[in-house]
Amino acid sequence: MRAFAFASAISLALAGAAEAAPRRVVSLNLCTDELLLMLGDPAQIVSVTHLAQQPVETRLWREARRYRRNDGSLVSVAGLRPDLVLTMGGGARDRTRIAERLGMRVLDLPYPGSLADIEQAVREVSTALGRERAGGAVLARIGRLKRARPGRQVDTIWLGGGGRTVAASGLAAQWMALAGLRQRAVAGDRVSLEQLLVRPPAVILRSDYRQGQYSSEQRWLSHPLARRVRGARTIATDGRAWTCMGPALTDEIERLRGALNVIPARAGTQENQVSKRRTSAFLGPGLRRDDG
Amino acid sequence: MRAVTRLLLLALAMLAAFAASLLLPLPPLAALLGADRSLAFALLWELRLPRAALALAYGAMLGASGAAIQGLFANPLASPDLTGTTSGAALGAVVTAYLLGFSAPLALALGAVGGALGALLLLLALAGPRAETATLLLAGLAISALAGALTTLALALAPSPFAFYDAYEWLMGSLVDRSLEQAAFAAAPALVAILLLLRLARPLDSLTLGEEVAQSFGHDVRRLRVEIVCLTAFGVGACVAICGAIGFVGLVAPIFARRLTGGHPGRAILPAALIGGVLLLAADLVVRAAPLGRTLPIGVVTALLGAPFFLWLVAHMRWRLGR
Amino acid sequence: MTTLLKAEGIALAGRLHPTDFAMEAPELTCLVGPNGSGKTSLLHALARIGWPAGEVRIDGLRPESLPPARRSRLLSYLPASRDIAWPLTALDLVRLGAGADEADEAMAALDLTSWADRRVDRLSTGERSRVLIARALAPRPRLLLLDEPVANLDPLWQLRLMERLREAVAQGQGAVVAMHDLDLAARYADRLVLIDAGAIVAEGAPEAMLGSERLQGVFGIERVEGEWRPLSSPPRRGGEAG
Numbered sequence: 001m002r003a004f005a006f007a008s009a010i011s012l013a014l015a016g017a018a019e020a021a022p023r024r025v026v027s028l029n030l031c032t033d034e035l036l037l038m039l040g041d042p043a044q045i046v047s048v049t050h051l052a053q054q055p056v057e058t059r060l061w062r063e064a065r066r067y068r069r070n071d072g073s074l075v076s077v078a079g080l081r082p083d084l085v086l087t088m089g090g091g092a093r094d095r096t097r098i099a100e101r102l103g104m105r106v107l108d109l110p111y112p113g114s115l116a117d118i119e120q121a122v123r124e125v126s127t128a129l130g131r132e133r134a135g136g137a138v139l140a141r142i143g144r145l146k147r148a149r150p151g152r153q154v155d156t157i158w159l160g161g162g163g164r165t166v167a168a169s170g171l172a173a174q175w176m177a178l179a180g181l182r183q184r185a186v187a188g189d190r191v192s193l194e195q196l197l198v199r200p201p202a203v204i205l206r207s208d209y210r211q212g213q214y215s216s217e218q219r220w221l222s223h224p225l226a227r228r229v230r231g232a233r234t235i236a237t238d239g240r241a242w243t244c245m246g247p248a249l250t251d252e253i254e255r256l257r258g259a260l261n262v263i264p265a266r267a268g269t270q271e272n273q274v275s276k277r278r279t280s281a282f283l284g285p286g287l288r289r290d291d292g
Numbered sequence: 293m294r295a296v297t298r299l300l301l302l303a304l305a306m307l308a309a310f311a312a313s314l315l316l317p318l319p320p321l322a323a324l325l326g327a328d329r330s331l332a333f334a335l336l337w338e339l340r341l342p343r344a345a346l347a348l349a350y351g352a353m354l355g356a357s358g359a360a361i362q363g364l365f366a367n368p369l370a371s372p373d374l375t376g377t378t379s380g381a382a383l384g385a386v387v388t389a390y391l392l393g394f395s396a397p398l399a400l401a402l403g404a405v406g407g408a409l410g411a412l413l414l415l416l417a418l419a420g421p422r423a424e425t426a427t428l429l430l431a432g433l434a435i436s437a438l439a440g441a442l443t444t445l446a447l448a449l450a451p452s453p454f455a456f457y458d459a460y461e462w463l464m465g466s467l468v469d470r471s472l473e474q475a476a477f478a479a480a481p482a483l484v485a486i487l488l489l490l491r492l493a494r495p496l497d498s499l500t501l502g503e504e505v506a507q508s509f510g511h512d513v514r515r516l517r518v519e520i521v522c523l524t525a526f527g528v529g530a531c532v533a534i535c536g537a538i539g540f541v542g543l544v545a546p547i548f549a550r551r552l553t554g555g556h557p558g559r560a561i562l563p564a565a566l567i568g569g570v571l572l573l574a575a576d577l578v579v580r581a582a583p584l585g586r587t588l589p590i591g592v593v594t595a596l597l598g599a600p601f602f603l604w605l606v607a608h609m610r611w612r613l614g615r
Numbered sequence: 616m617t618t619l620l621k622a623e624g625i626a627l628a629g630r631l632h633p634t635d636f637a638m639e640a641p642e643l644t645c646l647v648g649p650n651g652s653g654k655t656s657l658l659h660a661l662a663r664i665g666w667p668a669g670e671v672r673i674d675g676l677r678p679e680s681l682p683p684a685r686r687s688r689l690l691s692y693l694p695a696s697r698d699i700a701w702p703l704t705a706l707d708l709v710r711l712g713a714g715a716d717e718a719d720e721a722m723a724a725l726d727l728t729s730w731a732d733r734r735v736d737r738l739s740t741g742e743r744s745r746v747l748i749a750r751a752l753a754p755r756p757r758l759l760l761l762d763e764p765v766a767n768l769d770p771l772w773q774l775r776l777m778e779r780l781r782e783a784v785a786q787g788q789g790a791v792v793a794m795h796d797l798d799l800a801a802r803y804a805d806r807l808v809l810i811d812a813g814a815i816v817a818e819g820a821p822e823a824m825l826g827s828e829r830l831q832g833v834f835g836i837e838r839v840e841g842e843w844r845p846l847s848s849p850p851r852r853g854g855e856a857g
Contacts, residue, residue: 071587073468075339079320081328091389091458092400092534094471102334366700494683500700501711501750508662508692508760510683555701555734 021130022084022105026070026077028095030057031244032086032109035125037063038247039134047077056210058240059248074099084128112245115142115174122247138247145253150180154260156203157184159226160239161210161217163191171245179256181205193225200231205256209239235259295559298552302566306348309573313344316577342475343467347572349479350467350531351541355568356486356561357524358542359549363496363557364520365421367428368550368605371543372408372528375428376435378539380411381525381532383439386446386459397477397533405529411435412521421503421517465538465591467576478534485527486565492516496558538591540598541568541575547605617675619789620758622661625669630656632814633669638758638791641784645800645821646793648810649834654793655695657810658760661791662692673758687712693751695762695793697743699735705746706731713753721753724779740767748776752783759783759790765799777803797843801825809833 026047027036033052036045037060049072051057052064070076074085074095085099088109099106107128112118119139126135156176158166166172168185176183184201196204210218220226228234235256241249314336315321324332358371372378384407385400392399419431443463450456495511503513528542549564550557575593582588620638625631631653638644646654660667663678671678673689681689691712699708705727709718722728725745735743744767751761759780765773773796780790781803794800800807801821808818811833817824824830831837837846 073587075343075469076587078331078335078339079324081331089458090469092462092466092474092536093469094474095469097471097473098338098469101338102331498683498711500703500708501747502694502696502698502700504659504662504664504694505692507664508690510663510678510681510686550701554707555703556707557701 022082022128024080024082025084025086025129026080026082027052027086028070028072028074028077028090029086029088031246032088032125033064034058034060034244034246034248035121036086036129038138039122039126039131040129041131042066044129046080046082056213056240057243059238059251078102086125086128112171114171115146118142118171118246138250141250142247145178145250145257148257149178150257150260153177153180153182154203155184155201156181156205157186157191157196157201158205158207158242159191159221160207160242161215162220163193163226164217165189165191172242175245175249175253176205176256179253180260181256193223196229196232197225200229202232203260204229204232204234205237206234207239207242208236209242211239295553299563299566302552302563302570306566306569306573309570309577310344310348313347313573313576314340317580338472339469342470342472343576344573345475345479346467346470346531346535347576348569349475349482350535350538351545351568351570351572352486352565353482353527353531353568354538354542354572355545355549355564355566356489357520357528358568359546359557359561359564360489360492360496360520361524361542362546362550363499363560364517365428366499366557368547369429369543370432371540371546372524373537373539373542374436375415375432376411376439377408377524377528378532378537378542379436379439379443380414381405381408381529382463382537383407383443383446384410384529385533386443386463389459390446390450397474401477401481401530401533404533405525407439408525408529408532409522411439412525416517416521462536464589465536465594466587467535467579467590468587470534474534478531481530482527485523486561489520489523489527489561492519493558493561496561497556498558500555500557536591538572538594540594540602541571544598544601545571618672620661620671620673620791622671623669625657625660625667625671627656627660627665627667630813631660631667634660634815636661636815638789641787641789642805643780643784643790643792643803644806644808645804646791646808646810647795647797647800647830652810652833653813654810655762656813657815658692658762658791658793661758662690662760664692687754688756690758690760691751691754691756693747693759693761693764695766697740697747697767699743699747702734702736704732704734705738708735708746709750709753712750713755717753717755718749721749724752725749725776741769741772744768745772752779755783755786755788757788759788759792761790761792763793763795765794765796773799797825 021044023044024046025036025040025044027033028049030049030051033048036048037052045067047068047070048064050069053061053069055061058064068080074093077085082104084105084107085095086107086109087095089111096106096108105128107124109121109124110117112121119142122135122138126132126138158172158176165186166183167189168183173183181203186195206221212218237256238252241252321332321336324335354372361370361372361375362368364370381404385404388396388399388403414435415431418434419427447456447459450459495506495516498506498509498511499513506513545568546560546564548567549560552563553559572590572594575590575597578593579588579590618637618639619641620636622634622636624633624635626633634657636657646657648654659665660669661671663671676689678686678689706718706722709722712718713721719728722731725748727742727745727749730738730742735746738746744764748761748764751759765776768776777799780792784790784805792800801824804821806818807821807824809816809824809830816833817827817829819827825838831846835846836843
């Protein structure tokens, strides 16, 4: 998958020099929708998925509603005669092969696993769209964030519905690091209320995705122990951007950096000390908490 | 009405459904023909044809194997889905997909066939070859539950959350965006399996009188069992590998078919294949006509149509002799 | 003319000891014996059901060597259980054994013509039995192997069936019939074969067999003043293997 994307990027880059920018672009995946909406010229976008048009799924829903919606399948956009199709994943579907035979260029992006993958995706999409400058601007912002990465990293747990959290070595954690938040490694990527009680982190990054909707996941989050984690500072974050973890996250990361800079370093440590003593009394001298 | 006439009518119905699947919805196709002819034909060939062909092949395979399994177990409630065959195939394919990726069609097919075979062998071991309805259903339920649990486990251990969505969509059954190669990959094994199953029509018919009489006719019942299990696993597995698990067609089609053949199970294999093809083509048309923003998984449509029928069938199973 | 039936060393593991069985010319042979004695197993072994050992030749031919169509001309088996898996019509069921004309004849012989289009699950047990018997008789095989054919039949049809079997024998078919009713068997059979514990222990003319101590010992009954009664003294069970 990766090799193919790389090869297609190369071929597109070579072709881009000779061909004009695509005039009719469709996207068949929410994450490629976001890339297209951020990097593309409105005149060249023809269709995005229905997910992109929902306020609960993405920040860019207003822009998305200007275009026709599709259901993520090639057959729903084939009649629109696109000249570039953006896809990601797709399981057993054979969209790439079919689209090429229909005379459409396809850019099939791999699932991103790191910031480097995100930057690569931005490069490929902006090149394919003929919008290198827009891509460059996005990359520059990410680059600035990377260069200004805080040295001091605060012990953090990203908290989603049902106690879900993110991998300490994954893409989400890499974004969080740019804001000075170090995601704690939690076994199974799922944190329990007991863990929050006994070993609270310095910061809880709480996703508000689908907040207010009734579901067992939301019920978990409204549990008293999850709502106010003693000894930790809870910062709310726009959950929508964390679905794709694409460049749409840059705004959010910049905001989080600002929010964190408000906390003086000493106060944070004092909070930790207080809860540390309490925990030691509870657990006994043998167990010790991690330092934030 | 003579049997041959009935078969011809069924074949005609199938061809009509196939044509409808290619041509409907008509307005977009007509519009495209006016605007960009070559694209219209490409669309027909690359998108609509594989979809129609898959619906036909998968439906026919489910119908034929359903008829064969029902004849083998002498039970109208046996079918590829109720016996856990499709669940087993889906599990085999999901596990293979995680290990080797979704776009390794041969490996996926082998995984699905292996899963289906495992499920059927387990069923024979649990329920025995001439099990009563209750035993058969319980065993099939247990196997479906086991396969389902293992598949859920596999989903939970998905290599990435995106892979989860891939696997999920495909577990619901889908004919969308499959290429001609994929259609051939499923249709060829299905066709071979159906043709070989047709050879077993006579021995299956004789099973109506019981295993002993069938053996006295000279039919090797043990070998019949092995052949039906293997052919079902082979054909259904290949289709599941491409399209995911689709249920109820394998249950409903043979029941209608047997109404046409006066109850003979073996003679019902061919009509069941034709009826299965029509049913799945019709379900696909419903999927396309549904005015939802997103694609309705075809497994949902077959379940919505098939489940009420199944309930009716259970309520009306009064004909069982002495069971 | 070759021997109608010649079976050598036929056996079924755990149920039938190696046995020889022969029928030179067409006759009605009745198998009698207590429950579980091996009557069904002997019929199975003759019909080549259940992968029995030994060799069976009917008219000099081995049934296994023939395709199903020709094999049904050679032998026909009727099981004791009346299970029918699918609700076929009576005529369709009889046609499973033979062609259309033969099926019609067999149905007529058993007075089933008026029920030809009735589904078998809507018939009474006795009527269903007759349909199954018609199926077995339809192909007019050289050898009929019937397991408890008169069970479920009313007295009239019991007699009619036995007479029908005698007619079949007169027309050149052999019949080996397992039965519980000793009097009925003795009345119509040419030969009575007594089976016990998986082996043939005695055979002979019906009247002689009925009065024999062997038979009485195997069943534990004796004939007193024209009717059967349990033995006054305990029987000596288990004769030598036939």
